[in-house]
Amino acid sequence: MATEVLMPALSPTMEEGTLAKWLVKEGDRVKSGQIIAEIETDKATMEFEAVDEGILGKILVPEGTAGVKVNTPIAVLMDEGESVGDTTPAPAAASSVATAQVAAPPTLVEVRAEARPAPVAAAGWPHSDLPEGTPTKTMTVREALREAMAEEMRADPTVFLMGEEVGEYQGAYKISQGLLDEFGARRVVDTPITEMGFAGIGVGAAWGGLKPIVEFMTFNFSMQAIDHIINSAAKTLYMSGGQMGSPIVFRGPNGAAARVAAQHSQDFAAWYAAIPGLKVCMPYTAADAKGLLKTAIRDPNPVVFLENEILYGRSFEVPAEGDFTIPFGKASILRPGSDVTVVSFGIGCSHAMSAAEELAKDGISAEVVNLRTLRPIDYDTVLASVMKTNRCVTVEEGFPVGSIGDHLASTIMQRAFDYLDAPVVTCTGKDVPMPYAANLERFALITPAEVVAAVKSVCYR
C-alpha cells in the first residue's frame, strides 16, 4: 500500500521550508528511521527521517524547491512489488494515506518560487528616517539583526557577542549565523546554559571597557538574569554618581512564538520599560531591527532589545547602503490616517496594520504609530496623532495589567484629555498564562479582529 511522505514541521513556527536535498532516489529501499532528505527551515537545515518502510516510488517535490508548505506530499513510499503506476484503491477512511494522489505529477504540488515571504508593502517605507528615493534592499528581520551586529563588530573591536549557541551552532534562531567565521571565538563567545552567570559577566565586561551584546535564547530565560539587568546594569551609573555606566545590549526573542506554552511565551516589554536606567527597543520591521540595534550597540547605556521569533522570517525594505541607524525615542508612522490612532510596537504592529487594512474597507482611516522604543517613548508623536484623530487604541501582546497601553492611556488622558472623543481602549494579550492548545493560544493572543472591534467601538460604529 502506498504511503505519502509529507513535508514535516521542524520548528514551532515553521509553516514552510526548502527541500534542500534528497538523500535517496526513486527505487531505493527506505527503512524506518533512515535519513531521507535535508530540509531547510528558517532556523536551520534539518535531517528528515522516514517513519515508514518501503520503496521510494516517486519523488513529488524535487530537491532545491523552496516554499514547500508543511504537510505537502513530497514523496510516495510503495510496498514491495507495487509500482507508481499501480492504482491501488485506498482503503476506506484511511487517515492521511491518499493513494489517489500517488501518481499525481509534481506540478500539482504547491511550490512557491521564492524562499522568503514577499516584503510587506505598506510597512512604513519609505518612512521619515530617510529621504525619499533612498535605495533599499529587501531583507528579513533576521538578516537585518545579523547585519547590524556584523557592521558594529567591524567598526568597534570592543563589541563582542556572548550567549548560548551563538557561535558554533550559528545561533539558536540563526541570528548570529556566520559571525563566528568572521570574528572568531574571542568575539563570538559560546556560553554554558547559565543566564545569571553570563549576564553578570557581561555587565562586568562592560565596566571593564567592552561593549557586550548578550543574547538570551529567549527573553523568558532573562528571568534568571534579571537581577543583573536591573540591579547591576541599569542602576550603577546612578549609584556611582555618574562614574560607571554599563554599555551593554541584552537581546533575543521576546513574546509568544507558536505553541510553546506558558513558560516560553511572554512579552516582557512593560516589565523592562518600567526601569529607569534601561533603554528598551522593540522593533517591528527589518529596518527598525537594523537601525535600532546599531544604535543600541553604540549607546553608552544598558539596552534591552526585544525581538520576536515570528517576525524573524518576515521581509521588509532596508536602506541598501550607508551607515543606517534609527535614533531612540522616535516613533514611525506606519500608515497615515485621520479617524483613529492605533499605537503599537513589535509584532503588535503587524496586527495593527492588518486591522487598518480591514477598517479601510469600512471607510475608517486608521493612523498606525510604531513606537519602536519603549524607553524612551515618543510621546510627542503619539499625542500629535491623537490630537489629530481624537481617538486612540493601543495594541500589544503583553498582559493587560500595568501594560504599555495603560501607561499611554494615562498619559493621553493627562495631556490630551480635551482632544479625546472616546476613551482610549487598550488591546492586550489576555490575562492568563499562555495555553498550549492551538485554539486556546489563538484566543489568548491579540488578534486583528479584536483591534478592528476596538477601533469601531471608539468610533462609535
Place this chain on the structure above:
Amino acid sequence: MAKKPETRPNVSKEELLKYYREMLLIRRFEEKAGQLYGMGLIGGFCHLYIGQEAVVVGLEAAAKPGDKRITSYRDHGHMLACGMDPKGVMAELTGRIGGYSKGKGGSMHMFSKEKHFYGGHGIVGAQVPLGAGLAFADKYLGNDNVTFTYFGDGAANQGQVYETYNMAELWALPVVFVIENNQYAMGTSVKRSTKSTTLYGRGLAYGIPGEQVDGMDVLAVKAAGEKAVAHCRAGNGPYILEMMTYRYRGHSMSDPAKYRTREEVEKIKTEKDCIEHVRDLLTQGGLASDEELKAIDREIKAIVNESAEFAKESPEPPLDELWTDIYA
C-alpha cells in the same frame, strides 16, 4: 584558624608600619562610622569591617596598578585599602554631595573608577560574575591585570558563584576569588548553612585551585595573595583564597549578635586581632617604639576626624541631582 607564626617573619619595619597604618585607618574609620550612625548622621544599612582588616590590606599589598577589585556591601575597608579618600567615603555614608557617589549610593554602593574599585554591591553574590566580567575584559584587551572578587561565606551558597566558577575556569579568566569567611552569614553560622564547610574546596569541582588562609595575619594574607596573583597573571585562570576571618561587630548596625557568645568574640579579639598582631611584631622585635606607634595612632585619628568633619559639613546633594546620572 591557624596559629600566629612563632618566629618573626623576614619583613621590613617599613612594610609592617604600612600595614599597621592601613589596618588602623580602617578600624578607626569604622568606629567613627558606627558613632556617626548612632548620632543619626548615617542612615539605612551600615556594615562595618572591624576585625577583618588584614584581608584587604594584605591583598592590596599583592596587587599592582591596574588590578581591579569588587566586593559586597561590607565595603568600606576595601575602599580605604585601595587608596580611596576617607573623606569621600565618609561623606557618602552621610549622604552628602562630597561622597564618592554624590550621596546617591550610600554605604553599600560606592565606586571609584580611578582606583579601579567597582563597588560596593548590595545583592549578595552578584559581585561574583561581575568581577569575573571585569577579568573577562582584561583578558579580552590583552593586559595582565587581575581582578580581586571578594564575597562572604554567605554569598558562597549563591548559585551564581558556581555559574561563575565554571565560566572563569573554562575561559581562564584572571580573577582571584576571595571568600571572606567571617563565620557568619548575618546570623547563620557556616555550620548551620552547609555541610561542606571548607568553602575554597568547592572550586575543585570546577578545576579551580584554592586554599584556606589565616585571614587575621596580614603577612599570611599577602603571601597567599602573591601566589594567587602569580597564578592568574601567568594565564592559568582563577584562584580561590578562603580567608578565615572574623567580624567583631554585628552584621549591620541593628544586629544584637545573639547567635554567638560574648566569650567567642572576646577570645578572637584577645588572641587573633590582626592589628595587635602587627603591633606585637613591631614592638617585640624592637622595630618600633611605643612612641612611634602612638604617633601613628594620632595621625590616623586626625585623618578619621577630618573625614567625619568633611562628611558633616559637605552639603546634601542639590535636589536636581535626583534626575542626573540615570543615563550616560
